[in-house]
Amino acid sequence: MAVRASEPPYPFRQFIVKVHGRCNLACRYCYLYEGPDAGWRTRPAAAAPDVLARTALRIGEHARAHGMAALSLVLHGGEPLLAGADTLARFTDLVRDRVPAGCTVHATVQTNATLLTERRLAVLARHGIRVGISMDGGLPVHNALRTDRAGRPSWPAASRGARLIADRFPEAYAGILTVVDPTTGPVELYESLLALRPPALDLLLPHGNWSAPPPHWDDTGARYGKWLCAVFDRWWEAGRRETRVRLFEECIALLFGLPAATESLGLAPFDAVVVETDGSIEQVDSLKSCYEGAAATGLDVFRNTFDEALRHPGVAARQAGAASLAARCRTCPLLTVCGGGHYAHRYRAGNGFANPSVYCADLQLLIRHVADRLAEAAAPVPASLEGGTP
Template identity: 55%
Template sequence: MDALIEKGWSPHPFRNFVLKIHSRCDLACDYCYMYQAADQGWRSQPRVMSRALVRRVAERIAEHARAHALPHVNVVLHGGEPLLAGHRHLGFAATALREALPPAVGLRVSVQTNGMLLDEEHLRLFARLGVRVGVSLDGDQDAHDRHRRRADGRGSHARAVAAVRRLAEGPYREIFGGLLCTVDPRNDPVRTYEALLAHRPPAIDFLLPHGNWTAPPPGRASGSPATPYADWLIAVFDRWYDAPVRETGVRSFEAIVHLLLGGTVALEGLGLSPMRCVVVETDGAIEQGDALKTAYPGATATGLHVATASFDAALRLPAVAARQLGAAALAADCARCPVRRVCGGGHYAHRYRAGSGFANPSVYCPDLYRLIGHVRHRLAADVAGLRADGRTRVSR
């Protein structure tokens, strides 16, 4: 780390804070990176982050914001399933965060939920406190219930859809943050997208299932040139891009377009911007992003705790610095790749291979290369159209 600083590198302060307000869940999704992954540390975590720890985390975030003159910070109340913490505890957490931060620092609080417990009382609370709500929904009933089931095997689609409708169709739409969908190539891509679109979400996030070279994701055989995830996403991209009017935002598509046009994005898994997110577990431990739990036990650990360490202490750790180095941290194959600025090497967790750590391309490398190439081709065709007749979709 000292050598990096001597070369002129400096750490980038965290702007995004994930609070594990509750460590358990009321679903048993078979692809879950918390409960089905190599790291089973959740078993020893307290179920709920105590009020004393919530206050301490809020103080640490405020300390970090002051030290770096941050204009705003984002805090996600997460889990497990955060709504298991209860209305009062969630309200306490959101209020404690606002009270701790200096008035000049903007605060955006959000909650990511499976929707099973999202009721009128939660919605009134979140609307009053300005907490945005994202819901995990994998498409229509067949697509969603393929993975997102309760412990007894029953599906969760009906309850999730009911939660989304409360957000989308009533007085709480202004706090509707969007939908999060995990990709399964067995589900029809366009039907899945249109099932999500039916709820008029302000944004959709399509997530690749977490996996790596040692534990590959479903259908992504090591060394195979097949691109099942790119094929799926390309079908959705074309449906989204060819719509006559903008129907919703799709973060990954918008990020790829922006990067191809020369911009930068702060989105984990695309681009070369430094990682600026940190996690606090229910016991107060400061950790790296949850997806690393799919690599090996202890992959997220920093050895730091909010009671005794600042977030600046985490910034000085080599494992955190490695995720802020951009192109300098890419594997040799990635450094030579023509789409490295857009791909950014892929999600850090997806690079892991036992024996070589994270110094590898993404296990999704063929999919990312194909998807980015397709989007680039569509943009190039639009640019050609602009030159010919002055009309284009590039600015959508």
């Protein structure tokens, strides 16, 4: 389904740069290394200096062209710390040198935490790079599938790294990202993560779609939605003081009609772009869970600008708002909050992404549950969102 945005392209404001394309772990569920897209095998393990230099130039060019006051730089992988903390620091400094005066670069490295040391954290903190940690939970049993390539558990090193940043460099601690596993106890898992003192949590639904459904999923039980509702209640009843939970905060904001930026909810224009280790410009990695080449654009930082990437049909579709959604989604009363869900979760072989999310029932349950809690707190909630089904 070809979709044209009704307005000029919205500039990229989040630049995800693959500084290293390999990982020191071998998580058995990893959609990137175990999924349908094996493009990583033919790319360099690490981004060469000329790739990083050209990427910094292109980011600065894009920021200047669109008069940006701020942008997000995400140092990613694989495991980005395999490139070395000094490399991450030099590249971040280079990006800051290339953007126009007055443009703030918010830099974050997303790591599995196993390679964090005091020296590396000191380098990152000194260069204004915050650290986001990916783990499956705050207990060894939650991380049983996150092993190194020799099959050894990653938990001892990962938990040590998380505690090190919480103890010694709290100002550099961005938070923890966790993919929801509905077979775990929701409150137990949430509280186990609180023990690692994250300033924020990202709870992500595992990447799946109609042709390759998520694990433990069925189309009526809303198992993931029930799990998220249980965590929401625990977070809500504690007064939201223990940590920020991005998914919940953005759901609340959207229910009040406020802008919120997330891939999972809302209709805000898509604004993220990926640069691979060979300089290829791609859409986000989550698309690689759908089919081989789903994220490809055919562009690279040596021959193309990010403005050219904005004109790619896949990017245009994700900036078209409700126009890119299935008819059922466009008539749903939850549209402005749900936004059709995560783009990758809408895929079905044969008709692409013009479908409701595979998590449609889960998202409906969560959004209505949050709306009910707001109503109980005497907060104004749009009447069309109170109870019932679309």
